Amino acid sequence: xxxxVKQLLTHLSPNRNLEYLAVDRQFNILEMSEGVERFADDxxxxxxxxxVRFAFPELFGSEEILIDVLEERQKSFNLKAIxxxxxxxxxxxxxxxxxxxxxxxxxxxERLILLIQDVTDQMxxxxxxxQGYNETSLLASALAxxxxxxxxxxxxxxxxLLVTNNLGNIxxxxxxxxxxxxxxxxxxxxxxISAIATDKSILLQAIESRSSQQNQxxxxxxxxxxxxxxxxxxxxxxxxxxxxxxxxxxxFVYVGRDITERLRTEKRKAAQYGIARSLSESATxxxxxxxxxxxxxxxxGWDVGQLWIPNQQAIPPASAGESCxxxxxxxxxxxxxxxxxxxxxxxxxxxxxxFELGVGLAGRVWQNSSPLWITNMVDPANFPLVxxxxxxxxxxxxxxxxxxxxxxxxxxxxxxxxxxPPDPDLLQMMAAIGSQIGQxxxxxxxxxxxxxxxxxxxxxxxxxxxxxxxxxLKKDQRTIAEHFAEVSVLFADIVGFTELSTRISPTELVHxxxxxxxxxxxxxxxxxxxxxxxxxxxxxxxxxxxxxKPDHAEAVAQMALDMQATxxxxxxxxxxxxxxxxxxxxxxxxxxVIGVKKFIYxxxxxxxxxxxxxxxxxxxxxxxxxxxxxxxxxxxFWLEERGAIAVKGKGEMMAYLLKGRK
Numbered sequence: 001x002x003x004x005v006k007q008l009l010t011h012l013s014p015n016r017n018l019e020y021l022a023v024d025r026q027f028n029i030l031e032m033s034e035g036v037e038r039f040a041d042d043x044x045x046x047x048x049x050x051x052v053r054f055a056f057p058e059l060f061g062s063e064e065i066l067i068d069v070l071e072e073r074q075k076s077f078n079l080k081a082i083x084x085x086x087x088x089x090x091x092x093x094x095x096x097x098x099x100x101x102x103x104x105x106x107x108x109x110e111r112l113i114l115l116i117q118d119v120t121d122q123m124x125x126x127x128x129x130x131q132g133y134n135e136t137s138l139l140a141s142a143l144a145x146x147x148x149x150x151x152x153x154x155x156x157x158x159x160x161l162l163v164t165n166n167l168g169n170i171x172x173x174x175x176x177x178x179x180x181x182x183x184x185x186x187x188x189x190x191x192x193i194s195a196i197a198t199d200k201s202i203l204l205q206a207i208e209s210r211s212s213q214q215n216q217x218x219x220x221x222x223x224x225x226x227x228x229x230x231x232x233x234x235x236x237x238x239x240x241x242x243x244x245x246x247x248x249x250x251x252f253v254y255v256g257r258d259i260t261e262r263l264r265t266e267k268r269k270a271a272q273y274g275i276a277r278s279l280s281e282s283a284t285x286x287x288x289x290x291x292x293x294x295x296x297x298x299x300x301g302w303d304v305g306q307l308w309i310p311n312q313q314a315i316p317p318a319s320a321g322e323s324c325x326x327x328x329x330x331x332x333x334x335x336x337x338x339x340x341x342x343x344x345x346x347x348x349x350x351x352x353x354x355f356e357l358g359v360g361l362a363g364r365v366w367q368n369s370s371p372l373w374i375t376n377m378v379d380p381a382n383f384p385l386v387x388x389x390x391x392x393x394x395x396x397x398x399x400x401x402x403x404x405x406x407x408x409x410x411x412x413x414x415x416x417x418x419x420x421p422p423d424p425d426l427l428q429m430m431a432a433i434g435s436q437i438g439q440x441x442x443x444x445x446x447x448x449x450x451x452x453x454x455x456x457x458x459x460x461x462x463x464x465x466x467x468x469x470x471x472x473l474k475k476d477q478r479t480i481a482e483h484f485a486e487v488s489v490l491f492a493d494i495v496g497f498t499e500l501s502t503r504i505s506p507t508e509l510v511h512x513x514x515x516x517x518x519x520x521x522x523x524x525x526x527x528x529x530x531x532x533x534x535x536x537x538x539x540x541x542x543x544x545x546x547x548x549k550p551d552h553a554e555a556v557a558q559m560a561l562d563m564q565a566t567x568x569x570x571x572x573x574x575x576x577x578x579x580x581x582x583x584x585x586x587x588x589x590x591x592x593v594i595g596v597k598k599f600i601y602x603x604x605x606x607x608x609x610x611x612x613x614x615x616x617x618x619x620x621x622x623x624x625x626x627x628x629x630x631x632x633x634x635x636x637f638w639l640e641e642r643g644a645i646a647v648k649g650k651g652e653m654m655a656y657l658l659k660g661r662k
Contacts, residue, residue, distance in 0.1 A: 038084075042055055081093060157255075170193060308410055483590050529555055542556075581622070643655065
């Protein structure tokens with residue numbers, strides 16, 4: 001506070017009958033004296049940062065004067081004879097003097113100083129002096145002044161103000177209401193409030209509950225109103241009941257503000273958020289589409305939403321031998337209908353409709369790759385589905401493309417009962433949403449292609465390597481070599497196949513070998529063994545790796561017997577006379593992956609060599625096994641002793657012939 005204000009308070013208010021307030025240009029309280037609350041209409045409203053007009057409503061309507069004072073176009077402003085009757089037995093009268101306090105060394109901003117003087121004694125004295133003669137005229141004058149003052153406040157309000165009687169008929173409106181709704185004052189006075197409110201029941205809640213909640217104030221009641229031109233707007237009202245001068249009669253005051261743009265912005269942001277969330281949470285467009293249509297329709301006020309995706313429809317040729325064209329058409333992939341409306345015929349036609357390029361609303365949007373807004377939905381030639389929609393009370397339509405990398409990937413169309421002029425901001429937002437969905441589709445297509453390629457790669461890898469080994473290689477384990485204490489290795493060779501290759505074409509030879517080895521591959525899967533490789537007409541199998549298998553010898557033995565049965569069946573079907581020479585040995589091996597290109601899973605060790613010798617030194621049509629394998633099979637299989645045979649690089653070895661299972 002500057003020195004001038006301090007001096008005034010010191011000399012003019014020795015008994016504290018003078019208080020002060022300092023406010024800024026927005027009339028917010030910056031500073032106040034300790035006892036100023038007793039002069040306020042509502043003491044609770046006297047606080048730092050609060051609008052001073054809430055505590056001293058007499059200042060409503062005088063904002064321009066106060067600004068003139070602040071900017072020194074007017075020296076001061078004085079409000080006299082203001083009464084406070086919070087205590088009917090002890091009224092308080094005051095005068096308010098307003099002047100500007102300019103910037104100084106202590107004060108960085110210009111302020112208004114409100115000096116409030118208690119003039120109760122003077123006012124009581126004056127009233128007592130004139131009461132006997134002028135009571136009636138003073139009362140009339142006071143009422144006129146109050147009405148004029150109130151009218152000034154009402155018309156100065158930026159908010160809409162309506163006053164109705166207890167029947168809901170309009171008694172008073174201010175200029176803001178006239179400007180907002182577009183009516184003249186005489187067109188609304190004495191009219192029911194339903195003239196501007198599409199849902200008057202919300203505005204009349206105070207009337208309906210006045211008996212039990214007389215002092216309740218209803219705040220922020222969002223009401224859809226209509227202007228004189230029929231345009232719908234959203235208005236947030238606060239409503240309270242006031243008693244009139246007539247005992248037992250109550251009026252209702254509604255103060256509102258236009259929140260149409262704010263709600264529209266909030267709804268559009270909510271729609272965009274809902275779409276982004278749906279796309280992030282959905283694995284496919286089919287899963288996301290219902291959520292997307294629901295979000296757009298519910299937040300933007302559409303009654304029907306459709307998703308159209310290009311599809312292929314075969315058209316029969318006109319005559320035999322003629323080529324069959326397959327044009328691309330749009331088909332409905334998803335439909336959303338507002339739960340409160342019933343249009344089964346329209347929904348059925350939607351599901352059974354298809355549009356070629358340039359046909360119908362969806363086809364035109366698809367062709368032009370740009371949004372299209374229709375408010376005249378009665379042209380069956382150009383928009384057959386749109387025309388049908390108009391017969392079901394849907395009078396407005398909007399379509400926009402789903403774009404991805406410059407390509408129209410689909411179309412979304414919407415229908416509504418309300419007719420609104422095209423909104424450029426909404427069209428721009430829809431175009432952005434179309435691009436967002438298009439990017440999602442492209443990303444999912446890329447992911448699907450990558451997933452397919454990965455599956456193909458995995459399938460190819462599993463045809464080369466055991467599953468566990470393939471997984472280890474995919475995890476970038478560069479070296480894989482393991483020792484297995486005991487496995488059973490089988491080598492098989494088709495006797496006479498090499499000689500056959502000189503008599504038939506290579507293609508026939510490969511087909512025949514593929515047929516036989518494909519059956520062997522099936523047997524490998526059935527017996528839970530591991531195919532190692534094929535070399536020409538030789539086939540190598542092992543049991544017990546890469547995953548341990550306690551009955552590996554029995555499984556390999558059964559595999560050998562089934563291979564012989566397969567050859568017998570093949571000979572019967574093809575007229576060939578092939579025989580299998582099979583050798584089996586059981587023992588330790590080392591297994592691993594060789595190389596970095598065209599790598600294979602292979603076995604090393606004497607066990608492999610011995611099994612190979614059992615096959616090469618075997619008898620056509622027989623399964624020859626070593627002593628080690630015999631020891632593990634003799635309890636469950638029927639084997640014949642062949643005796644000691646000379647094996648290259650091994651000397652004499654005892655050999656047995658596997659005949660079958662016991």
